[in-house]
Amino acid sequence: MADTVRVRFAPSPTGYLHVGGARTALFNWLYARSHDGVFVLRIEDTDIQRSSEAMVQGILDGMLWLGLDPDEGPFFQSSFVAQHREAARRLVKEGKAYYDFTPKEGGDDRTVGERIADRARAQGVGKERNPYRDLLVAEALARVEAGEPAAIRLKVPEDGFSAFEDLVYGRQERAYSDIEDLVLIRSDGHPLYNLSVVVDDIEMRITHVIRGQDHLTNTHKQVLLYEALGAPVPRFAHLPLIFAPGREKLSKRKHGEVVSVTTYRDRGFLPDALVNFLALLGWSPGTDQEILSRDELIRLFSLEAVNKSSAVFNFHESDPHDWTDPKALWMNAEYLRAMPIGELAKLVAEELKRAGIWREEYAGDKREWFESTIDLLRARYRTVPDFVELGRPYFSDDFEYEPPALKKNLKDERLGELLPALADRLARIGEFTHESTEAALREFSEARQVKAGLLINAARTALTGQSVGPGMFDIMVALGKEKTVSRLRNAVEKVGAAV
């Protein structure tokens, strides 16, 4: 029996959980679930200046909402620094790492990229051999003991090459000569990323490291560390990156809220819909099926089917209607239409409460009405808040008449007389049904020699303030006789008003 699969999601809390991180978390989660494995959450908070409690909470909130529950953790990397230091000291003692007494370079005003390029140009090809690499361990220890600051660097072999088999990208090779002796511990004692991840992953017995492709080339350094520490090297699977339109890096700062998963929660996305959408960014089941439940995703997911090229998360920042990727919106609408009506009703109820137009009877006597009204509306809405924004006239008498709708449907002066008369006619109906209201209206239109369409469209606007919506008679039934009659009468003042 093979060892239990153990994977981890290891975000650094320097920002909220964005769609890229969420996708990484999702793939780890899917892999764990499909292999009866363990999904560990580890917060990499060693960069104290850039990390914050709020960001940690944001990440946790996002994962909780998406249903990506960790089996272990959250662990905090900052609590393991003693182990990181210990591991580095051990490597020094074993001659696999060394103290570097070269004074730390002062920061300057060039960007990191410029500094690297400059240094590379100055140095030429190939790396310089560090003079402290061969210093006797005893001597180095003595100098450290005496208080001289020193960083710890790993001894990278001078000849040969590193190789590992990536589950997504295939075999990866890199000459040792291209890898410099990486710093494990800063001269101020702070352990650095490559050391920390490896030590933690060993400690947590991670079997599969699934993370963004931005870590692909540095993986060689980590493999070296596993070997130096005498630990089994895990399997690696790097995921293609997700970009913003224009193929630029997703950034919370530049792209704002559209990339934060909590935004999707707050703007009425269903977690299953976002999970489904995210799963299809960089992965495909290989069939035409795109609507995939969580169980189907778990059953079908495989790292081998993950593709290598980066994907674009196609949102259009400034468009209020298509504020995020149109396919994500479509998928959410698809889930909205397919989910059990009772569940949707609960979500809409929350939304109505927040808007202050919730009525307890919707959960009691009028429950059936409430659900059928939601059912009537759901075919044309894409997110939950749509039920309160666009659906407001169905749940509250306090709604706006949209000027374009008035102009389109209530500009005919005859309506000033027709609408109240229609209201009177409808008031005489016994039972308000689709059939009875339609019969009454058609009869009325014939008697008055006006087209039914004129009355129908005018009534829709009179009743909802909108020019679009469900079938007219469905609206009447949904509103009921009393509201229908009074709104028709009250709309008289709107006739011709918008022109």
Add this chain to the structure above:
RNA sequence: GCCGCUAUGGUGUAAGUGGUUAACACGCCGCCCUCUCAAGGCGGAGAGUACGGGUUCGAGUCCCGUUAGCGGUACCA
């Protein structure tokens, strides 16, 4: 600079070991339905697979080169 990864319509993806007019979804356009808008049904436009060579009877699939984008290269993560 050096090292590496990637490249199929606007976007997401498909096209076992090379083999018919490059498929699906979103989006867009049109038609049907119809009182409007959706949903649904039907249809259409949109890529000849970054570019250039090569191998082959045959290449999106293999090889070489170029270009572009991205990543890494740090006493950041």
